[in-house]
Amino acid sequence: MNKKQGPLLSERFEVAYNQVHDALRDIVQINDDRFVVLVKVGAKKYQIIETYKKDLEQYARLRNAIVHEKMEVGFYIAEPNAKVVSHIEKIANVFSRPNYALSIATKHVVYFDYHDSILEVTAAIKEHGYSKFPIYKNKQCVGLLTAGSIVKWMAQNMESGLVNLSDIHVWDIMNYQKELLIEIVPKEINIFEVENIFEKAHKKKRKLEGVIITENGKTDEVPLGIITAWDLIEIDYTVD
Structure with missing residues (x-):
């Protein structure tokens, strides 16, 4: 990572993806830990997940392509575009905040x-x-x-x-x-x-x-x- 440039888009994407994954576990609370399953089950119960269901399913495929083909730690075979990274970071923020019913x-x-x-x-x-x-x-x-x-x-x-x-x-x-x-x-x-x-x-x-x-x-x-x-x-x- 270049300290002047900040983290790579792929690294930001992976961090935000993991934050969404953690939030999905807390929200949906089922025994299946898989991201796509949490999205599918959660979308049937919660409006917040239904709102982003299609985006999250696409991001799951993108994450697999980026992370599973990573050659080594910190080296990604491809970089997601800035718009995608910004959007998943915003979703992570929405999913992670308390969302008090009040x-x-x-x-x-x-x-x-x-x-x-x-x-x-x-x-x-x-x-x-x-x-x-x-x-x-x-x-x-x-x-x-x-x-x-x-x-x-x-x-x-x-x-x-x-x-x-x-x-x-x-x-x-x-x-x-x-x-x-x-x-x-x-x-x-x-x-x-x-x-x-x-x-x-x-x-x-x-x-x-x-x-x-x-x-x-x-x-x-x-x-x-x-x-x-x-x-x-x-x-x-x-x-x-």
């Missing part, structure tokens, strides 16, 4: 008490445009109230095209709607773990309405963020 969560969480007036909820829907609200009873999170449930309740209780909400409370709707599945998790949880939570619920044919993030994952803590399945779908992992 980074994609709706952070300004509006929540209500079991005894609050439903008019407070409808006012929040109008002001914030939210459709799901954590509900607390005796300072414990007991579930989610959705805008859809409020609409259904109104449809069932309408008279002559009108419905009076002045004496209706959160608990009236909560008792009416079916129980909604939620998970409460600590703020240290990462995106991959949240994706796993949604995936496990899906496999059990249970619809998970949301993952609520609190300081330590306890039901008596205020929500710091909330994640729905749509939040996972809309993650933008592009690096260009």
Whole structure:
């Protein structure tokens, strides 16, 4: 290596490739250690890996051509171009950072008490445009109230095209709607773990309405963020 020029492109490529490989092991966590298998399995579970699946498969072939035909330590038979090296280094950076789930969560969480007036909820829907609200009873999170449930309740209780909400409370709707599945998790949880939570619920044919993030994952803590399945779908992992 020429110290003035810095590491060769091939060396940079190999370092970044190994960083991606290590990250894939940590994320996918299967018994098969092969790079291409980790990519294939991981892409079915995680959006971040699916985003780069084709690139990573190509880089695996390129890595084999470069490294397996290396004549000696530090001597490569070919050099990848600078654009390829820059891209895999960016991917390595994306894969290696913590990716805390709170980074994609709706952070300004509006929540209500079991005894609050439903008019407070409808006012929040109008002001914030939210459709799901954590509900607390005796300072414990007991579930989610959705805008859809409020609409259904109104449809069932309408008279002559009108419905009076002045004496209706959160608990009236909560008792009416079916129980909604939620998970409460600590703020240290990462995106991959949240994706796993949604995936496990899906496999059990249970619809998970949301993952609520609190300081330590306890039901008596205020929500710091909330994640729905749509939040996972809309993650933008592009690096260009």
